[in-house]
Amino acid sequence: MKKLFWLGACLLALWGRSVKAQVTNPEIAVVRVYEYETWVELVIVRGPDQSEILKFDSGTTEKNLTKSGKGYYSALFKLYQEGYSLQSTFTATPTAAGSFTTLLFVKAPKP
Known part of the structure; x- marks a missing residue:
């Protein structure tokens, strides 16, 4: 009987933690990328x-x-350093x- 009580108590504690984790909203960052012929x-x-x-700057010259590669790198690297991960992309x-x-x-x- 004691084992059943402890098993129930452990399951209840685990269930309470998972509900708490679901209540916390994740932080998001939205990045809009406008690529024009000569700049981004x-x-x-x-x-x-x-x-x-x-x-x-952007364009077809080396x-x-x-320049555009370095611009993208620095912006996206900063987001990754802050703990963000790419979730999805939308292309118009x-x-x-x-x-x-x-x-x-x-x-x-954070848990």
């Missing part, structure tokens, strides 16, 4: 009042491809003005 603009939003805009139909992509990053909630 990233809009990074971490909350209602937390946004930043990064702009860097110099501009390197390219237009004459450029192409638009949205990246969704999620930071797992």
Whole structure:
């Protein structure tokens, strides 16, 4: 009988922890990528009042491809350092003005 009581108590404790973990909302970051012919603009939003805009050169020359690669690297590396992981991407139909992509990053909630 004691074993059954302890087993029930342990299961109840574990169940309570999993419910608590589900209640905590994860932090998200939305990155909007605007790629134009000669430049790139990233809009990074971490909350209602937390946004930043990064702009860097782009294009088909080796110099501009390197600049855009470094721009993407520094922005995405910063998100990974903050604990975010890429969750999903959304790509819009390219237009004459450029192409638009949205990246969704999620930071797992702390237990």
